[in-house]
Amino acid sequence: MKQSINNTVAIKMSNISKVFETQALETHALTNINLIINKGDYVSISGPSGCGKSTLLSLLGLLDMPTSGQYFIEGEDVSKLSLDEAAETRNSKIGFIFQSFNLIDELSVFDNVALPLRYHRDKPNAETIKNRVNECLAQVSMTHRISHKPNQLSGGQQQRIAIARALVTNPAILLVDEPTGNLDSKSGDQVMDVLAKLNDNGTTICMVTHDPRYADMAKIQLKLLDGAILTVPSLQIAN
């Protein structure tokens, strides 16, 4: 379902709320989130522990479904997708970068990076996969480790592989969850440099972090508190 909105908009959220219900209580994790991220933006979301950062990122990444509100990716309404439709959209439109890298230990670097292509609806052939994986590994300067297993690499290297994997399907947006949380500061800086470079080359990025130093590296900084966006400096709020 296409909406007639500006084709520079990558992501749009309107009145998104998320309530977790348990037997004892209802937790309002997010209330009335309105958000637009344009193509080429570099957005950071920060806030104290428990403010709803991870929940927001999960909703952005279609890993979970909002309780109410509307969500569009590149103009397509994705608020009410089935599990399989959500998987397909994740595969083609979203690249994930996790705090703990989430590489699969049994697979080589090449196969880890190629994994999203194997789930792609176009079923690319081996040649295409090989070229695309090499391209992405080159972007993160990891082509020399192509046949290693993840546990043979340092944390920083693993995270760069994870970034290559996130890029491999040319997603509309990269969703990045505390990318430096499991890294020492030197490796953390290297990873942040890679992200900055990707953004300079046009990749849209949305990053969750609690580290103000890294949050500041984003062009747009959102602050979350108690499930709501607190301050919006130099931003656009969707209406």
Added chain:
Amino acid sequence: MNSFFYSLLYSIKQAYKSLQQTPSFVFSVITTMSITLGALLCVLTLAYVMLFKQLPYPDSEYLVKVEHVMSKENEDWSDSSFSYPSLIHLYKNQEVFTDSVMIFYGERNLTSHQEQPRMNTTYVTPQWFEMFNMPLALGRVFTEDEGLDSNIPLAVLSYVTWQEIFDGDTSILGKKIRFRDVSFTVIGVAAHHFIEPELLDINARDSGRKSQVWLTWDFNNMNERGRTAWAGVDASMVFVGKLKTDITKNNAEQLTTPLVNEKWQAGLADQVFFKNWQVTIRLKTIKDAILSGKKNSVLLLLAGVLGLVLIACSNIANLFIARMAQLQKSLAISAAVGAKKAQLFKLLLAESSLLMFASLMIALVFASVGFSVLQQNLAQVFPRVDEVALSTFTLSIAIFFASMFALFFALLGNKMINYRAISQHLHGSGKGVDMQISKKVRYSLIVSQVAIASVLVFGNLSLFSEALKVINEPVGVNTANFVDIDFSTARRPTQEEIDGPVLGTAIKNSLLALPQVEAVSNSQSPLSGFNEWTLTNVATNEHIIPEVKYVDEQYFQLIAQPLLAGDYFTIHDIREGFTGPEGKVDNMVIIINDVLAKYLIPEGHSFDDALGKKVLMGDDELFTVIGIVKGMKMPGASTIPVRAYVPSSVHSINMTVKLKPNQTLSREQVITAVNEVTSLFALFSMKDVAEIHQQLLFSERATAITTGTLALLTILLAALGLYGILSYSTQMRRFEIGTRLALGAKRGDIIKLIVYDNALAVTLGMVISSLVLLGIMVVFNEQLQNIINVSLLPLFLLTLLLISVIAFNACYLPLRTYINKPALYSLRGSE
């Protein structure tokens, strides 16, 4: 010492508390283990009693059953029964036994009782009671001077008879009871716990026979003619001796063979048929005699149960492995505060011991239930089953197995703990370093589970289908709506009765007059068994030993047994004499089955050529073959033996009654009908032929039930086990599954991934099971050639399909938790 107990108590308490947290784990382990251990204890106790336990009789190692084997030159006669005069001769003249007894197993109606019940009567010489150490509830046993030729009619009742027939009458001693026309004085009652040795050479119908009353030897069932017939053998007679301590079995055989043989040959000197025949005496230890051929059944059962134990162990191993992963955090904390490896092991041991102890308690209950099931249902299959009970042996093996299992599972758990991972667990505060069981261990568990289950399921299913095949095999004759009725004489006939009208015909007519009766044949029913005769083919002088039945002129038509050549009997062929063929000696006719006909004619000839052939019974009774019928297979039999049918006598009191559709006939109706004709006869037995059919199939049904149950249990345990290990391995891959979902894998992709991943292990297990089965087939080729053949291939494929379906479900079901929820659920930690 105190501190040791304190620490032990502490470990047990901790283990108990920890187990309380995981009721499903406790439930799964205890259920699986108690069922398995219960079955194991039951079967092991049975095997121990049957194969190893000392018989409950004094000096039982010296007790031997004596066999009387008649043979002609090189031909061995399989029958090892005594002739009456041989038995008496041996009893009177032997010098190799310190004690010897003669036993005659018979059946008689208790005519002094209102209902005239048919009872198992056992005639014995006095030493019997001492030899088998019979304890008494009341009275005394026979004394020395109440033995052979004393002619004093005395009776000792079994405890059950005393209770059930005489209502536990405490003044029973001295009272008279009557069998046929002999009154016996009751002098004793056996104690409840007496275990009678099963010495009767058993066929399926008689095994498990229990004597209801012991009577003095002289009144046994043998008729006057039989008492002097050296050639007539009867399996009802048994001779047991206690070897002198300085004489071996071989010695005794060498000494007694000439003793019996010379007398026997002398006794038959005037019979041409027995020229060149001789008797050999063979001794069998009483234990072997009792066990006779039943060893394999118990070993087979043992194999089945051991298979079950293997599967159960592999299941519980899976559960323990999963449990170790669960315990990782608490173990890590224990280690952090200073618990040593040995102390952690002690905790695991306490936990597994508690579980095994609880299983053991329930298993003992299951085993006791199993014992009574065995005693009530399988006494015919397993001799000595009455001695099976919870015993020191059962308790010792129970404790042994429970301890071994406890130790095994604790060691396994201990091996699963990766102590390096424990410290990592603490350093990494749990993020992304969850303990995992190595892929190799998981795979080998799946492989072994599939291999064991396939072999067991296939083994049980093939025995089950074999038994079903036999059960459902048609007999080849009509047996529906038939009742087999036998009468016996209640007393000696008076001269008027002997000279008067034919009573057999009168009874037949009186039964025919009953409204529910359609037809009556003066023959035993087709399923009631046959006699064995020795016939000589006059043309070739060859001996044949066919099974023979006396039948009347309606028999074959009534049961619809097809005639292949010649004619059925007519009313004119029916004999008019009282007993045996002497009643009519000229122009005697015989009908044979196709199997016997093939012996009489050259190969390829038509059955018509067998008509008119002559066969000789003894020296002077000549029969002419007038008809050939199609052979019928007795239920449960594997082959059709050579059979012959001779005309019955008008005096015959064996009847087969065909009822009209949907009619029944009661004992009382038959008794009334007979009493209208005569008081000479008592109703001896009355059985639906369908019931006889079921009895003949007893061991097949027992096999079908046992193997069917084992197959079901195996499938159930295998399914549980595969589910356990696969659901654990899925749980371990939760993050990976979450990651793949996050990267865009659809549900189908994940199912495919898990199925493909485990397919190799499942296939490998199946290949191993095929190899094991092939190996079994090669090694046991001879024993199994009747069971294993090409027709089992579909069954094997079915087994593999079944295991595949189970494996697929075991892959799919645990996955549902992850693939039917948003991907976030799998990616999140353990909350």
